[in-house]
Amino acid sequence: MRRGVGISGLQRQQRHESQLKKVGSELGHQNAAELRRQLDALRQRIEGFAFEHRGVINRDPVFRAHFNRLCAASGVDPLKSSKGVWAQLLGVGDFYYELAVQVADVCMSTRAQAGGLIAVGDLHARLGRKRGGAGRAISRDDVLCAVAQLRQLGGGYAVSTFGGGEQYVRCVPLELDADHNALLTLATPSARVTRARLAQELGWAAERADAALATLLREGVLWVDVQGPTGEPEYWVPCIWQRAESCVAPADGGQAGKRAPRREDRAR
Structure with missing residues (x-):
């Protein structure tokens, strides 16, 4: 007849499980530290890239859109602070804050006639006419970034998609x-x-x-x-x-x- 494990066997098993947990915790801390190191190195490379190509980023809306996607994929927020390194390198903070004010102005001026919804394409065209030839050229991605800034302030600003995938900016407090x-x-x-x-x-x-x-x-x-x-x-x-x-x-x-x-x- 097979005998039970016994107290000593249970104690050995508990010590073994405790050692495994300790090793797992140490590996987790090491992996987290390595990941932070890699992210820091990536952010530094992105900053260097931004500094080297800041003229193109400021001038070309398509290039700027790709740069914003690169930042988002890397966990870098170029709009986090208008006084941070990105504002110093690129001025993107001030640019998007100014554009957000213009987005709000267009949305509010059309709200009574359009019901609080405006297609992103129409908003982009209106902003282009409003800005004229002054300042940087803007893309649809710039408009969406500006709307994201407005959403943080409340007031119902958000982007909704319906009707075959068309995007609309909503400026009414309705989800x-x-x-x-x-x-x-x-x-x-x-x-x-x-x-x-x-x-x-x-x-x-x-x-x-x-x-x-x-x-x-x-x-x-x-x-x-x-x-x-x-x-x-x-x-x-x-x-x-x-x-x-x-x-x-x-x-x-x-x-x-x-x-x-x-x-x-x-x-x-």
Whole structure:
């Protein structure tokens, strides 16, 4: 009959496990120290690269975008402090803070007409016209970096993606959930949606559709038109409609496409 391990055997096993834990802890500390050393060396190399190529980084928005991605992949934040080494080397802190103010200005000036959403491409174009020929040229990546700075200040600034992957900057204090994104995606081709389409194409019950519509209406992201040809209320996404209309030049000089709801319609 096989005998038990005994107290001495258990003690040996405990000592062995304790030694393994000690060795594992020592290896963990050594690996962490080595990783910190490698990261410090990488940061120094990036700083040296930034110093050597600061003229191109400041001048070329595409090169600057690649540099920002390199920093992000390396865990380096060039915008962490406007008084830090990056601001001294490149002036990127002041550049993005200035651009963030301009982003906020454009978003607020279009909020009443566009419902608090603006396509990143449209925002980029408006900023280009606003800045004129002065200062550095900017890219979409610069715009997204500036929005990230605004998000830290609150106020609802964020980037949302819907409608086939198009990015929109949101400047209303509303977190778009899965239902909101699904509704906006469905509305994207024609800039409008109805309760019937939500039920038919998304399989939503009336309560679910009403909840999503009510939230977006309250924040101004949707406007409602109660004078549609079918008699059923149509819910419009003004930023998408305005963007589509701006790309169409009607031959007769009139307004292209179907009429969008007026400001007074949306409250009904």
